[in-house]
Amino acid sequence: MSKVLLVTGGAGFIGANFVLYWLGKYPQDRVVVLDALTYAGNLDNLAAVKDSDAMTFVHGDICDQPLVEALIRDQKVDTLVHFAAESHVDRSITGPDAFIETNVIGTHSLLKAAKKVWLDEEANVEGHRFHHVSTDEVYGTLGPEDPAFREDTPYAPNSPYSASKAASDHLVRAYHHTYGLNVTTSNCSNNYGPFHFPEKLIPLVITNILFDRALPIYGDGKQIRDWLYVEDHARGIDLILEKGRIDETYNIGGINEWANIDIVKLICGLMNEAFANDSGLAERFPEASAAQAGNAESLITYVKDRPGHDRRYAIDPTKANNELGYQPAETFETGIRRTLQWYLENESWWRAVMDGSYRQWIEKQYG
Ligand code: NAD
Numbered sequence: 144m145s146k147v148l149l150v151t152g153g154a155g156f157i158g159a160n161f162v163l164y165w166l167g168k169y170p171q172d173r174v175v176v177l178d179a180l181t182y183a184g185n186l187d188n189l190a191a192v193k194d195s196d197a198m199t200f201v202h203g204d205i206c207d208q209p210l211v212e213a214l215i216r217d218q219k220v221d222t223l224v225h226f227a228a229e230s231h232v233d234r235s236i237t238g239p240d241a242f243i244e245t246n247v248i249g250t251h252s253l254l255k256a257a258k259k260v261w262l263d264e265e266a267n268v269e270g271h272r273f274h275h276v277s278t279d280e281v282y283g284t285l286g287p288e289d290p291a292f293r294e295d296t297p298y299a300p301n302s303p304y305s306a307s308k309a310a311s312d313h314l315v316r317a318y319h320h321t322y323g324l325n326v327t328t329s330n331c332s333n334n335y336g337p338f339h340f341p342e343k344l345i346p347l348v349i350t351n352i353l354f355d356r357a358l359p360i361y362g363d364g365k366q367i368r369d370w371l372y373v374e375d376h377a378r379g380i381d382l383i384l385e386k387g388r389i390d391e392t393y394n395i396g397g398i399n400e401w402a403n404i405d406i407v408k409l410i411c412g413l414m415n416e417a418f419a420n421d422s423g424l425a426e427r428f429p430e431a432s433a434a435q436a437g438n439a440e441s442l443i444t445y446v447k448d449r450p451g452h453d454r455r456y457a458i459d460p461t462k463a464n465n466e467l468g469y470q471p472a473e474t475f476e477t478g479i480r481r482t483l484q485w486y487l488e489n490e491s492w493w494r495a496v497m498d499g500s501y502r503q504w505i506e507k508q509y510g
């Protein structure tokens with residue numbers, strides 16, 4: 144049976160990759176994207192489906208409960224996949240208010256809208272699902288020898304971002320236990336891949352090498368993250384929607400732990416190699432003198448650590464593996480090369496994001 148999905152935050156990094164994945168795999172379904180187009184939202188991410196009858200874009204805020212109710216009711220939405228969030232830890236340290244507003248109040252507003260239409264009005268109620276996209280950061284930090292995060296690891300968020308995501312996870316759970324909303328939650332590790340906003344480590348390093356700018360390493364650079372190719376996250380959510388049990392949470396990860404400094408050095412090496420193999424790159428990126436000299440690592444600069452910086456994240460994916468048959472399909476070796484290639488081939492995308500021309504265009508479009 145075909146589905147009608149409401150995807151919040153579908154113009155952001157993971158949301159857009161999910162929409163492209165979904166419409167590629169399920170062309171008979173309809174997807175309504177609701178996105179406020181904050182600095183992180185980008186309609187260019189959805190360019191491949193913008194003319195498709197299967198995708199409708201709605202510019203709006205998840206805190207606008209009447210709008211969300213109308214969308215669920217009128218578009219006959221049966222599945223809500225909730226990505227919209229303020230997502231950058233550093234921004235949550237300097238400006239936490241927006242994180243509370245979108246991640247906590249906004250998620251609650253969505254839950255109220257879903258309850259009202261699906262449960263109180265009994266519209267499109269059959270087989271309804273509210274899937275909440277959360278993060279491994281809610282579990283806090285691990286020591287070097289600690290076992291990886293499981294679904295029953297106690298919550299211990301350390302940044303305003305992760306605390307706001309933890310709060311939203313609890314609200315989602317409560318709406319099942321109190322009102323009977325059909326909910327599932329995924330807690331995923333660090334994603335990478337196309338359309339990743341260049342404030343985050345991997346795209347920041349790629350673009351800074353091309354501009355010959357410093358590569359800032361927080362603290363000693365030995366913090367560890369578990370990296371997952373973004374399409375594998377979309378596949379995980381797909382499996383949860385298909386086979387996941389209501390009111391369950393599933394951890395999704397890459398079984399791919401890397402210290403930050405090692406990942407930065409890896410990207411430097413790949414970039415040196417790309418410049419050595421393709422003389423056209425030096426013409427296209429004349430500023431990238433370190434990479435042209437085969438020495439991008441010279442840009443590495445140790446800077447002050449992030450306050451409250453979590454030392455290590457790692458996901459134990461046993462439950463998703465046993466219950467859903469989930470396994471990442473992309474290896475890091477191929478995924479990181481694909482990602483680098485995507486950034487080299489999509490210079491206009493990241494230049495527009497970085498020089499503000501995309502924002503100027505959006506302001507003209509939507510005021
Ligand atoms: P992102 O910052 O790239 O995108 C967020 C999107 O949400 C943007 O399109 C933005 O315009 C939209 N948005 C923000 N506030 C909104 C509002 N009030 N109303 C409507 N839309 C709004 O984020 P991302 O990295 O794609 O993350 C998506 C989700 O996945 C988030 O919930 C995040 O917590 C979670 N997550 C991210 C990662 C990761 O590595 N990036 C890992 C695990 C979980």
Ligand code: DAU
Nearest residue numbers: 230231232278279280332333342343344359360361366403
């Ligand atoms: O674990 C999942 C989380 O991964 C998501 O919930 C977040 O939305 C997402 O942003 C990401 O959070 P991180 O803080 O792990 O990602 P970020 O890319 O900001 O940083 C990755 C690591 O690199 C982290 O240890 C901080 C470090 N770092 C980051 C930047 C931007 C640096 O050393 N230098 C930098 O300039």
